[in-house]
Amino acid sequence: MNAVVDSITAADPAMLWAMFKQFLLLSLLSIGGANSTVSEMHRFMVIEHQWIDEQRFTELYAISQAAPGPNVLFVALFGLEAAGFLGLAVAMFGICGPSSLLALLLEHAAADPRNARWMGLIKRSLAPMTVGLVLSTGVVLAQGATTGWVTALLVAATVIALIATRWHPLLLIAVGAAIGALQLN
Amino acid sequence: MSTTPPPSPGRLFGEFARVGLSGFGGVLPFVRRAVVERNGWIDDRGFTELLGVAQVMPGPNVVNLAVMLGYRYAGVRGALFAFSGLVLVPMALLLAIVYFYYRFGDVAGVRGALRGMMAVSAGLILATGFKLATGLPRHVRALVPMVVALIAVGFLRLPLVPVVLILLPLCLALEWWAGRRAAGGESVPSEERRPDRDR
Numbered sequence: 001m002n003a004v005v006d007s008i009t010a011a012d013p014a015m016l017w018a019m020f021k022q023f024l025l026l027s028l029l030s031i032g033g034a035n036s037t038v039s040e041m042h043r044f045m046v047i048e049h050q051w052i053d054e055q056r057f058t059e060l061y062a063i064s065q066a067a068p069g070p071n072v073l074f075v076a077l078f079g080l081e082a083a084g085f086l087g088l089a090v091a092m093f094g095i096c097g098p099s100s101l102l103a104l105l106l107e108h109a110a111a112d113p114r115n116a117r118w119m120g121l122i123k124r125s126l127a128p129m130t131v132g133l134v135l136s137t138g139v140v141l142a143q144g145a146t147t148g149w150v151t152a153l154l155v156a157a158t159v160i161a162l163i164a165t166r167w168h169p170l171l172l173i174a175v176g177a178a179i180g181a182l183q184l185n
Numbered sequence: 186m187s188t189t190p191p192p193s194p195g196r197l198f199g200e201f202a203r204v205g206l207s208g209f210g211g212v213l214p215f216v217r218r219a220v221v222e223r224n225g226w227i228d229d230r231g232f233t234e235l236l237g238v239a240q241v242m243p244g245p246n247v248v249n250l251a252v253m254l255g256y257r258y259a260g261v262r263g264a265l266f267a268f269s270g271l272v273l274v275p276m277a278l279l280l281a282i283v284y285f286y287y288r289f290g291d292v293a294g295v296r297g298a299l300r301g302m303m304a305v306s307a308g309l310i311l312a313t314g315f316k317l318a319t320g321l322p323r324h325v326r327a328l329v330p331m332v333v334a335l336i337a338v339g340f341l342r343l344p345l346v347p348v349v350l351i352l353l354p355l356c357l358a359l360e361w362w363a364g365r366r367a368a369g370g371e372s373v374p375s376e377e378r379r380p381d382r383d384r
Contacts, residue, residue, distance in 0.1 A: 027244055031346050034245045059290075060283070066299045067282045069205050069275025070212050072245035076276050077283060096272065099244020100252045104264055106242065107253040125360035126237030127230070128327040129352050131317045132334025133240060134213065138311030139339035141211070141303070151304040158308025162214070163315060169218070173209050173305050180301020181294045 011086040019051070019082065023075070023094025028102075034072040034095060041078060051082035072096065154179060191258040192226065194266035200224065201251050201270030206278065209306050212247050212271070214313040220254065227254075229320030236317075241349060248272060326363055330356050 022044055030037045038061065045051045052060075060081060064074035072095060079091025110119045146152045158172050192200070200219050207215045213236075220226045227235065239249035248271065255267030289295055321327045330352055337343045337352075 030243050030245070031241065031349060033240070059286075062299075063283060063286050064279065066209065066302055067275075067279045068207060068209050068212075069279055070208065070245055070247045070271060072248060072272070073276055073279050076279065080280070080283075092272070092276075096245065096248055096268070099242065100248060100264075100268065103239065103242055103244065103249040103252045104256055104261070106238065107256045111257070121357065121360055121364065123234035123237060125356040126241055126353070127233045128321055128330040129334045129349070129356055130233055130237035130240050131314060131321060132331040133338060133345075134236075134317060135311065135314035135331075135335045136337075136339030137211070138307060138314050139335070140342070141307035141310055145300070145303040145307045147300060151300060154301060154304035155308040155311070158305045159312045159315070162309060162312035169214055169309050170207055170209075172309070173302050176301035176305030177298040178301070180304070181298040183293060183297045 011083050015049075015051075016083055016086055016090050018049075019079070019087065020090045020094050023079075023091050024098055027095045027098040030095070030099065034075060038074075041075075045078060045082060052078060056081060150179065192224070192263075194255075194259045194262045197255050197259060197263050198266040198270040201255075201267045202274040203270075205271045205275035208275075209302055211306055211310050214309040216247055216250065217313055217316070226258070229317065233317050233320055241353065326359050330359075 026037045026040060029040070042057060046054055046057050057078070060077040061074050064077055065071065067073070072092075075091050075095045076088050079087040079089070081087075083090070109115055142155045146155060154176055158176070161167055161172055162169065204212055204215045204219050217229075217232060221229055221232050235253060236246070236250060239253060240246050242249055248268065251267040251271045252264045255263035255265070257263075259266070286295075318331065321331070334348065334352060337348045338345055
């Protein structure tokens with residue numbers, strides 16, 4: 001508990017404010033998800049301000065991707081590493097706040113029957129591109145995750161299992177972890 | 186199938202916390218499973234349409250989706266509860282994992298297990314994409330933007346923002362034009378903009 005208290009009392013207000021402003025801005029720029037701004041975060045947190053070192057940045061990102069939870073949680077780890085628990089709060093609120101408010105306003109506008117026609121048009125036209133982008137994420141992740149024939153087989157087997165069976169995805173992840181731990185490569 | 190009653194804020198918190206805690210390497214497959222398959226709050230097509238909006242808007246996609254669904258079913262409180270379930274609950278777990286990783290991350294077996302989990306989560310996202318694709322309407326207008334987006338972002342690795350900024354107006358124009366053509370000879374409301382070729 002002492003570490004938590006220390007990290008809060010040690011935080012530098014000017015630095016927290018600078019970080020907060022950056023994340024507020026990134027929230028509005030992160031079209032397609034928080035992942036699309038990772039390179040920009042790297043630029044200002046590692047190169048410009050040296051709040052996090054290079055290796056730690058990569059490590060924290062990898063952990064957040066392997067851990068459960070939405071991808072955006074890597075931002076919490078960056079904030080924590082840079083400025084303790086206040087840093088975590090500032091970073092998460094910054095990255096989620098503006099975009100969530102915008103989503104709320106849009107959903108509110110969509111509920112108005114007067115807007116039904118153009119909302120319907122927007123939704124219908126976006127759907128195909130959306131599926132293409134989901135598949136793209138799958139392709140990018142699959143290429144990154146494939147380190148040999150075992151992992152390639154795991155990707156393929158998972159696709160088939162999820163489509164053809166009613167097995168729970170967590171079961172598949174547990175199988176993947178077990179096979180990976182055997183170090184077959 | 187009868188319509189399900191709208192979920193309460195507490196229910197939204199529980200469902201989205203469950204989703205957040207399940208989603209290794211991306212929660213999208215679990216969100217779809219929860220809201221489409223398990224609870225039937227929305228069908229595949231409705232889900233894809235909502236996801237489309239959530240994806241094009243700035244911000245974390247699934248967070249946008251949770252906020253929008255939460256607001257739709259239970260107002261601002263619903264949005265807050267869905268957000269908290271999805272983000273804050275797994276965040277607590279993640280902090281515990283980081284602590285664990287700093288102590289045991291060098292163990293080879295741990296690294297191997299992480300590799301296996303990453304491979305499976307890639308497969309889960311791909312399969313979710315296939316499932317959503319089957320919910321799309323069967324015409325060229327839907328197939329072409331899907332394939333173009335997949336090739337541009339997935340295989341050519343072009344940056345997302347310009348791809349979306351180019352594809353988006355094209356898709357809107359195509360859909361609008363198809364809607365007009367479907368209306369056929371029927372009279373079109375006068376306030377609508379005329380097609381360019383009429384100039």
